[in-house]
Amino acid sequence: MKIEEIETRDLEPDKFIEEKIAEITSSADNGRAVNALSGGVDSATVTMLGHKALGDGLKTYFIDHGLMRQDEPQQIVSLFKKLGVPVEIVDAQSEFFNALEGVADPEEKREAITHAFYEDVFGRLAKDSGVKCLLQGTIYTDIEETVAGVKRQHNILAQLGIDTEDSYGYKVIEPLIQLRKPAVRKVAKALGLPEEIYNRPPFPGPALSARVIGEVTPERVRLVRKATKVVEDELSHTEAFQYFAILHEDKVTGVRDGKRDYGFQIEVRCWDSQDAKTGSPTRLSYDILDRLAQRITSEVLGVVSVTYNITKKPPSTIEAV
Ligand code: XMP
Numbered sequence: 001m002k003i004e005e006i007e008t009r010d011l012e013p014d015k016f017i018e019e020k021i022a023e024i025t026s027s028a029d030n031g032r033a034v035n036a037l038s039g040g041v042d043s044a045t046v047t048m049l050g051h052k053a054l055g056d057g058l059k060t061y062f063i064d065h066g067l068m069r070q071d072e073p074q075q076i077v078s079l080f081k082k083l084g085v086p087v088e089i090v091d092a093q094s095e096f097f098n099a100l101e102g103v104a105d106p107e108e109k110r111e112a113i114t115h116a117f118y119e120d121v122f123g124r125l126a127k128d129s130g131v132k133c134l135l136q137g138t139i140y141t142d143i144e145e146t147v148a149g150v151k152r153q154h155n156i157l158a159q160l161g162i163d164t165e166d167s168y169g170y171k172v173i174e175p176l177i178q179l180r181k182p183a184v185r186k187v188a189k190a191l192g193l194p195e196e197i198y199n200r201p202p203f204p205g206p207a208l209s210a211r212v213i214g215e216v217t218p219e220r221v222r223l224v225r226k227a228t229k230v231v232e233d234e235l236s237h238t239e240a241f242q243y244f245a246i247l248h249e250d251k252v253t254g255v256r257d258g259k260r261d262y263g264f265q266i267e268v269r270c271w272d273s274q275d276a277k278t279g280s281p282t283r284l285s286y287d288i289l290d291r292l293a294q295r296i297t298s299e300v301l302g303v304v305s306v307t308y309n310i311t312k313k314p315p316s317t318i319e320a321v
Helices: 013-027 041-057 072-082 093-100 106-129 140-148 164-168 181-190 207-211 218-235 286-299
Strands: 033-036 058-064 087-091 133-135 171-173 242-247 252-256 259-272 303-308
Touching: 013 041, 013 171, 013 181, 033 041, 033 106, 041 058, 041 133, 041 181, 058 072, 058 106, 072 087, 093 106, 106 164, 106 207, 164 171, 207 218, 207 242, 218 242, 218 259, 218 286, 252 303, 259 286, 286 303
Parallel strands: 033 058, 033 133, 058 087, 133 171, 259 303
Antiparallel strands: 242 259, 252 259
């Protein structure tokens, strides 16, 4: 089925919200659905739409796959508690790390995440709760990139020929599928979500596993998490679309305390973009770059090299995996 994009300039947020609430109400399973909240603008918007449509009939989970940023699960759950939306944290760390063990190829990694999410974790949650309907925040760009063969977005199922009812035991409702990120932000704002959510920089579904090149292990995730914290501290004041750290697979020779130190490499990316379809590296000042290098090499144990990506998308992509 061809999906028609609703362009941001044509979007009437209040009308859209009303229509989607009606759609969710009529397609949910006897007024019941489950959904996963990551705290990003897409899943937060879907959570609010679902909550308005179904009230207590919507059961919202935060899947703690061990790949989130520092303190993220608790921060998101307490923010939504203030908004009157209860969220249950599901500890799924072992399921995800087992699925990722020994996987280095980017597309295989993405496939492993999809299976852990939809088959292992949601399959189990749907079975245990008896709810046969998953609400999720897939957006237009996710489909476009997957179908074009750029990369497999973790949340694309039907477009890859996956029949979720057959394979996983539940159907999927995707209220944001016609929108790109700026349009989702307008809807999020109209729903009364706070600015820290409606203006939140995008964060990919595969989370920090998209930022580790090569095998994703708990130790390597801990490393990139620390570097991410520094990058976010230093760059959150910029107007950039997205900024983050990537851990490279190769180690390089460095020198510390006058001795050879064979250590890790971190790549920093900071993007100017409207909708993630194309992007340019932000022209950060050399002082900022210098501070990033100083802080990452001193605060993240074992890192001896920090680089800044100066490539546009295309041919680069926003994430490295
Ligand atoms: P790329 O790397 O394809 O990223 O240039 C485009 C935008 O999408 C985000 N991204 C994802 N979002 N699931 C998501 O929900 C994914 O699998 C995924 N991969 C990339 C990325 O952060 C950027 O904003």
